[in-house]
Amino acid sequence: MLAMRDLRVHFRTYDGLSRVLDGVSLGIAAGERVGLVGETGCGKTVAMKTVMGTLKSPPALFPTGEVLLRGRDVLKMKSREKRALKGTVLSMIYQDPLSALNPVFTIGEQLRDIIHHGGRRSGKKRLPRRHLVEKQERALEAVRLSDTKRILSSYPFQLSGGMRQRALIAMSLINQPELLIADEPGTALDVTVQAQILALLSELVRERGLTLLLISHNLGVIREAVDSLYVMYAGQIVESGSVASVFGKPLHPYTSGLLACVPRLTGEREAGGIPGTIPDYTEAPGGCRFHPRCKHAMAVCCETAPSAVEWASDHEISCHLYERSQGE
Amino acid sequence: MSEQILRIEHLVKHFPIRGGFLRRTTGKVYAVNDVSFSIRRGETFGLVGESGSGKSTVGKTVVGLYKPTAGQVMFDGEDVEARKRREPLRFRREVQMVFQDPRSSLNPRRTILSTLSDPLIIHKLAASSAERKKMVAELLVQVEMSSRYMYKHPSALSGGQRQRIAIARTLAVGPRVLVLDEPTSALDVSVQAKIIDLLLELKSERALSYLFITHDLSLVRTISDRTGVMYLGSIFELGKTAPLFSKPMHPYSRTLLDSVPVVSKEEEAVKPAGCAREDSEIPSSSNLPDGCVFHPRCLECTEQCKKVAPALIEVGAERSVRCFRFAERRERDMTQSSHEREGEGDKEEYGDT
Amino acid sequence: MTVDSFERVDESAGTWRVLLRERFGRSWYRFRRNRISLIGAVMVLSVAILAALAPWVAPYPRHAHAFTDFANRFQPPSAAHWFGTDDVGRDVLTRVIFGYRVSLMLAVVVLGISVPIGIVLGLIAGYCGGAVEAVIMRITDVFLSLPPLVMALAICAAFTPSIDKAMLAVASIWWTWHCRLVHGVTKSLRKEEFVQASEILGASPLRIIFRDILPNCASPIIVKITIDAGFVILVGAGLSFLGLGVQPPQPGLGTMLSEGATYLPAKWWMTLFPSIGIFYLIMGFNLLGDGLRDALAVEEGV
Numbered sequence: 001m002l003a004m005r006d007l008r009v010h011f012r013t014y015d016g017l018s019r020v021l022d023g024v025s026l027g028i029a030a031g032e033r034v035g036l037v038g039e040t041g042c043g044k045t046v047a048m049k050t051v052m053g054t055l056k057s058p059p060a061l062f063p064t065g066e067v068l069l070r071g072r073d074v075l076k077m078k079s080r081e082k083r084a085l086k087g088t089v090l091s092m093i094y095q096d097p098l099s100a101l102n103p104v105f106t107i108g109e110q111l112r113d114i115i116h117h118g119g120r121r122s123g124k125k126r127l128p129r130r131h132l133v134e135k136q137e138r139a140l141e142a143v144r145l146s147d148t149k150r151i152l153s154s155y156p157f158q159l160s161g162g163m164r165q166r167a168l169i170a171m172s173l174i175n176q177p178e179l180l181i182a183d184e185p186g187t188a189l190d191v192t193v194q195a196q197i198l199a200l201l202s203e204l205v206r207e208r209g210l211t212l213l214l215i216s217h218n219l220g221v222i223r224e225a226v227d228s229l230y231v232m233y234a235g236q237i238v239e240s241g242s243v244a245s246v247f248g249k250p251l252h253p254y255t256s257g258l259l260a261c262v263p264r265l266t267g268e269r270e271a272g273g274i275p276g277t278i279p280d281y282t283e284a285p286g287g288c289r290f291h292p293r294c295k296h297a298m299a300v301c302c303e304t305a306p307s308a309v310e311w312a313s314d315h316e317i318s319c320h321l322y323e324r325s326q327g328e
Numbered sequence: 329m330s331e332q333i334l335r336i337e338h339l340v341k342h343f344p345i346r347g348g349f350l351r352r353t354t355g356k357v358y359a360v361n362d363v364s365f366s367i368r369r370g371e372t373f374g375l376v377g378e379s380g381s382g383k384s385t386v387g388k389t390v391v392g393l394y395k396p397t398a399g400q401v402m403f404d405g406e407d408v409e410a411r412k413r414r415e416p417l418r419f420r421r422e423v424q425m426v427f428q429d430p431r432s433s434l435n436p437r438r439t440i441l442s443t444l445s446d447p448l449i450i451h452k453l454a455a456s457s458a459e460r461k462k463m464v465a466e467l468l469v470q471v472e473m474s475s476r477y478m479y480k481h482p483s484a485l486s487g488g489q490r491q492r493i494a495i496a497r498t499l500a501v502g503p504r505v506l507v508l509d510e511p512t513s514a515l516d517v518s519v520q521a522k523i524i525d526l527l528l529e530l531k532s533e534r535a536l537s538y539l540f541i542t543h544d545l546s547l548v549r550t551i552s553d554r555t556g557v558m559y560l561g562s563i564f565e566l567g568k569t570a571p572l573f574s575k576p577m578h579p580y581s582r583t584l585l586d587s588v589p590v591v592s593k594e595e596e597a598v599k600p601a602g603c604a605r606e607d608s609e610i611p612s613s614s615n616l617p618d619g620c621v622f623h624p625r626c627l628e629c630t631e632q633c634k635k636v637a638p639a640l641i642e643v644g645a646e647r648s649v650r651c652f653r654f655a656e657r658r659e660r661d662m663t664q665s666s667h668e669r670e671g672e673g674d675k676e677e678y679g680d681t
Numbered sequence: 682m683t684v685d686s687f688e689r690v691d692e693s694a695g696t697w698r699v700l701l702r703e704r705f706g707r708s709w710y711r712f713r714r715n716r717i718s719l720i721g722a723v724m725v726l727s728v729a730i731l732a733a734l735a736p737w738v739a740p741y742p743r744h745a746h747a748f749t750d751f752a753n754r755f756q757p758p759s760a761a762h763w764f765g766t767d768d769v770g771r772d773v774l775t776r777v778i779f780g781y782r783v784s785l786m787l788a789v790v791v792l793g794i795s796v797p798i799g800i801v802l803g804l805i806a807g808y809c810g811g812a813v814e815a816v817i818m819r820i821t822d823v824f825l826s827l828p829p830l831v832m833a834l835a836i837c838a839a840f841t842p843s844i845d846k847a848m849l850a851v852a853s854i855w856w857t858w859h860c861r862l863v864h865g866v867t868k869s870l871r872k873e874e875f876v877q878a879s880e881i882l883g884a885s886p887l888r889i890i891f892r893d894i895l896p897n898c899a900s901p902i903i904v905k906i907t908i909d910a911g912f913v914i915l916v917g918a919g920l921s922f923l924g925l926g927v928q929p930p931q932p933g934l935g936t937m938l939s940e941g942a943t944y945l946p947a948k949w950w951m952t953l954f955p956s957i958g959i960f961y962l963i964m965g966f967n968l969l970g971d972g973l974r975d976a977l978a979v980e981e982g983v
Contacts, residue, residue: 039516040487144607161379162609190378191543195587196607217516220546220589247591261521262546265588265595267570269550271528273521277486391881420883433874437896446892447882494878501882 001030001179001211002051007065009046009235012058016282020046021235022289023065023305030178033205033212035222035243038232039258041278044215047232048181050074052092053082069179088118091177093201095184097164101156107167108152111136111174118175139170143200162193166200173204180205181213186221198225219262223247228314231255234279234289236305241315251317253294288320296321333537334367334390334423334505339399341385345614357614359385361561362399364640367505372531372538374552374569376545376584380613381558383541387507390539391425403505421451424498428510430490434482440493441478444468447500467496471526488519492526499530507539512547524551545588546595549573554646557581560613560621563640567647577649579603579626603627620651628653718972724965732781744771745779747930758950765950767940773950776932777958783933784962787848787917788910794852796906799859800898804890806860807867818864824857829916837925844933847926851916855909862905866898900977904970911966918959934959 009021020043028034038044049055050067053074067074069090074082086092094100102110112132133152140148143166156164165185172180185201186194202225205212214226222229223243231239231252239252250256257274276293279285285292291301298320306318341360344353360382367373377383388394390401392412401408403423411419427433434443444464447453454460465475471492482490491511498506508527512520528551531538540552548555548569555572557565557580565578576582586602608625611617617624623633632652640650736742740763750770758765764773806817833850840846870876871894879889918935920926927933929940934955941951 039518160609160612162607190610191545192378192583192587192604193609195589198589218589219517219591223591224589258518259591261518262591263524263544263550264592265546265549265573265585265590266598267549267573269521269524271521271525273525274518277488388877393877393881417883420881425878425881427874427878429874433878435875435893435897437899438892442892446879446884450883450885450888497878497882 001028001032001070002213003027003068004047004051005066005068007047007050007067008063009043009050009055010061010063011281012061013282018281019235019284020281021050021065022284024232024235024237025308026230026237026240028179028211028213030211031209032228033202033214033226035226035229036213036215036232037217037219037222037229037258039217039278041234042232043235044232045183046235048092048183048213048215051181052086052090053077053079088175089177090179090181091172091175093165093169093172093180093182093185096188097161097168098156098188100168101164103156106153106155107159108136111139111152111171114171114174135174139174140167142173142204143167143170145170161189162196165189165193165197169197169201169204173208176208177210179211179213181215183215184217185214187216187218194221201225219247219259231258234284235281236289237308237318238290239315239317239319240308241312245312245315249315251311251315251322252290252319253296253321254290288318331368332366333369333404334539335402336366336386336390337364337400337402339363339386339389339401340397341382341389341394342397355614358561358616359613360389361616363558363561363563364399365556365563365566367537367539369537370531370535371554372540372552374548374555375539375541375558376543376548376555377558378543378584378610380560380610382561382613383558384509386558387425387509387539387541390505391423391507392419393425417451421501422503423505423507424501424503425507425509426491426494426498426511429514430487430494431482431514433494434490436482439479439481440464440468440485443482443493444478444497444500447497451501453500463500467500470499470530471496486519487515488523491515491523495523495526495530499534503536505537505539507541509541510543511540513542513544520547545573545585546590557584560611560616562621562637562650563648564622564650565648566640567644571647574598576600577643577647577654578651579628579653580622583625715972715975717968718975721965721968721970721972724961725969728781728962728965729785731778732785735778735782739772739775739778741772741775744775745932755944755948757948764954765948767937767951768944768948773937773954776937777934777954779932780934780937780955780958781962783844783927783931784914784917784959787844787851788913790848791852791855791913791917792906792909794849795855796859796902799856799861800863800895800902802856803860803863804867804894804898807864808871808886808890808894810868810871814864817860821857821860821864824854825861827854829854830919833916833920834923834925837920842925842928844927844931847917847920850920851913855913858909859902859905862901863898866901867894870894870897900974903977904974907966907970907973911963911970914959914966915963 004024004026007021007024008019011018011020024043024047036044036047046055051069051074062075065075069085115132115135136152137148140151145151145163145166151159151163151167159167182201186197189197198221201212204210212226214222216222226243228242229240229246230237231246231254233254239246239250239255246255247259250259254274260270261273263269274293279289279292285302287303287305288294288301291297294301300320306320306323308316308318309323311317311322339360340362343357343359345355345357346353363382363386365373375383375386385394389396390408392408395409403411403419408419441461441464444467445460448460448463454463461478464478468475468477473489473492477485477489482493485493511527512523515523524547527538530536540548542548552569554567555569556563557578559580565572565576565581572581573585576585580603582600583602583604585600588599590596590599604625605627611624619635620626620633620637623629626633630652638650638652638655640648641655642648643654731738735745739745748769748771753766753770754768756762756766762772762774764777767773767776802817802821806814829851832854833847836850836853837846876889876893879893917926918933918938921933921935922939924939927936929936937955938952941948941955944951
């Protein structure tokens with residue numbers, strides 16, 4: 001469904017050439033629920049925007065790599081083609097429902113615009129009003145919003161956060177996309193509402209056989225919402241695999257460091273965090289970008305970037321530590 | 329009672345909603361309704377709740393930013409409002425606040441040196457600008473930052489660094505109590521860990537007391553000694569952190585704990601079952617439900633809950649709950665214990681609750 | 682005590698250099714990249730230089746004062762007189778350059794008086810709220826409802842018309858826009874956390890207003906001043922055109938327009954060149970203002 005092969009994305013900025021993504025490779029098969037985990041500044045937003053095709057080409061540069069959506073390279077598409085994909089094949093759920101919804105239009109009007117956009121792309125004629133309203137109501141019911149008439153005629157600010165997020169989900173699903181990208185869903189919401197939204201999302205994905213790419217910095221959310229994940233650090237994928245395997249036995253020093261930092265509901269916390277900070281992309285460290293912060297750094301880590309090695313059938317790791325033991 | 333450095337008694341804070349041409353009061357936001365708790369010297373008290381719970385308002389009232397609509401905040405045995413009138417500047421040195429969003433809590437147009445010099449200038453803590461610079465450099469060292477950040481603007485710093493500056497700013501005046509309003513919510517988890525480490529270190533070095541306000545339950549579990557759970561302006565449950573988390577009583581506390589996304593199986597095992605209607609949401613603070621404010625969402629709601637608001641009562645050693653279910657249980661316990669006192673040897677086992 | 686050791690080491694020598702670079706480096710970069718704003722800056726600067734060096738740059742400096750040469754009147758543009766001569770034989774180019782002097786001085790004086798008044802009133806109104814705010818803003822509303830040109834006309838006509846009366850007249854209205862602008866920004870900044878933090882630290886309202894709020898108003902004010910300069914000059918020229926501003930024989934762009942109007946279309950150069958002069962200057966200010974707005978917005982967005 002979606003594949004990135006050795007994707008590199010650079011930006012021309014005031015301070016120089018910012019090499020954000022450095023050889024990102026990932027693959028999501030149809031129907032899978034995959035997570036992309038990384039902290040702020042790791043490049044996951046850039047990766048997501050590349051898939052969506054929303055990066056402005058200067059200052060963004062794509063020296064190597066391809067992004068294949070259903071087999072076709074997004075990087076080589078014209079903007080018209082990319083726009084056609086949005087909402088129909090590919091759909092996105094944004095982080096903050098308040099800023100993602102247009103404040104001067106009602107929910108009904110925004111849904112209608114999206115339906116028409118989808119209809120235009122697939123060559124269908126405009127739907128008659130009756131069908132339109134029916135379609136809108138069904139969309140809202142699918143996200144478990146009752147009182148649909150009131151919501152359709154409401155403006156975003158009149159709804160609560162949870163309802164806005166559900167409306168947003170309804171909008172992204174109405175044109176029956178195949179791939180759903182969810183950017184930090186629920187971060188702007190309270191934790192009880194977040195739990196509801198995540199449950200809803202899981203159910204909808206399962207019901208409709210969608211493919212889900214969930215991007216988050218919250219490890220708990222990832223663990224509950226997806227089946228497998230990619231861990232990203234400073235524009236490189238460092239570890240990937242099934243949730244059970246990666247959380248059960250985190251191999252990469254960054255992954256294990258990250259998990260250790262999370263405070264536990266059972267009361268333990270580990271002091272220390274991960275020493276250092278994320279690198280400056282205009283002067284990124286060579287080789288493995290995590291090496292300046294890594295306890296186990298070796299000479300080879302500064303020189304060459306490790307490639308992904310299969311540790312188990314559902315677990316891959318990009319780290320020189322594991323390359324050696326594999327070889328032995 | 330001198331052990332209690334901060335004591336909040338029946339605090340009420342309402343905000344008028346003004347609208348219309350003449351800015352009439354068209355409604356009220358009932359942010360805080362009858363909140364009472366105390367913080368001991370050297371303790372970390374965690375105040376948890378979701379949006380609309382009023383926890384931030386409590387924090388800002390404690391620090392003196394808002395005047396209570398009713399009730400009192402007692403600092404070191406004295407009412408804060410009276411203290412502010414008597415010694416406004418001195419009081420400001422005792423209780424300080426660290427805000428949530430490091431982007432907005434530092435003035436983007438001022439250098440770090442300027443921001444950190446402010447408290448020193450206001451409270452006349454330095455004799456000359458050279459001495460001020462020296463003190464600012466020392467403050468930076470205490471929050472583990474190098475002094476070359478002095479001439480930078482907040483925009484050049486990362487979120488974690490900005491938060492360290494915000495902490496340094498409060499330390500400049502030598503407070504005894506720090507109110508921390510979601511200090512790490514805007515930060516990544518690895519940065520959060522370091523900031524929390526810093527806060528814990530400062531606390532033990534300077535014998536501070538913390539009022540830690542957050543919605544992150546896992547975090548509260550690991551660092552606070554006692555915790556209060558707030559919802560729509562009232563405290564629903566209050567007690568020592570570990571027992572509260574392992575055996576939460578109030579339906580809302582249970583729902584809250586059930587919703588936390590956790591990262592390990594061990595944590596999953598300790599999560600209670602939630603007790604709220606599916607897909608129910610938090611009502612607005614300007615339109616509170618009657619009776620117990622949680623009743624529209626509560627799965628254990630009774631007729632009484634819809635009409636009367638329960639009071640916060642003690643149900644055990646250092647535990648209070650605001651729920652009729654536990655008022656009954658307490659009644660039962662109290663009659664049980666009085667029976668036991670009367671009839672020795674009568675070992676009636678009431679059902680385990 | 683661990684110190685963050687993984688950042689780029691800044692090897693800068695003096696603190697002033699660091700400060701300047703930090704403060705202005707990025708904004709200058711943005712400004713530079715915006716062609717339009719550079720053009721505006723060049724335009725304004727060229728006028729400023731001409732005006733400053735007028736006695737040395739103008740071909741016939743004496744023509745800027747009382748001077749007549751009836752033999753040479755109504756000369757069309759030629760090598761000797763690039764912009765031709767007017768009805769009493771004075772060189773139009775010289776008078777345009779000296780006219781710029783008057784215009785720029787007008788802008789400086791008017792804005793120099795009205796902007797500080799507007800800023801102070803706006804800050805007080807925005808920060809204090811309540812009755813103080815209501816009083817100040819209602820007064821502002823009253824002044825705002827008076828069209829500036831009409832107001833200036835009234836004031837000028839009440840006294841003997843001259844350039845200083847015109848300046849006073851315009852200044853008496855102009856403060857209101859700045860007051861409104863600053864009031865709006867102050868009100869929104871009032872709720873910001875860094876203002877609350879200063880309050881909690883014990884800062885006095887005065888300190889908060891001038892150290893926390895005012896610097897954050899700076900960019901909208903700067904942009905507005907730049908664009909205002911153009912408008913003030915326009916109003917001044919309008920007043921002069923009506924005979925209420927610059928009085929002859931002083932050169933003023935508006936006055937020149939009114940003098941030349943009676944000779945249209947035959948002696949077109951007497952009106953065309955002053956008009957182009959006004960247009961050039963005002964356009965320059967507008968473009969500059971636009972560019973500044975983009976450049977300064979960077980600092981806030983970061």
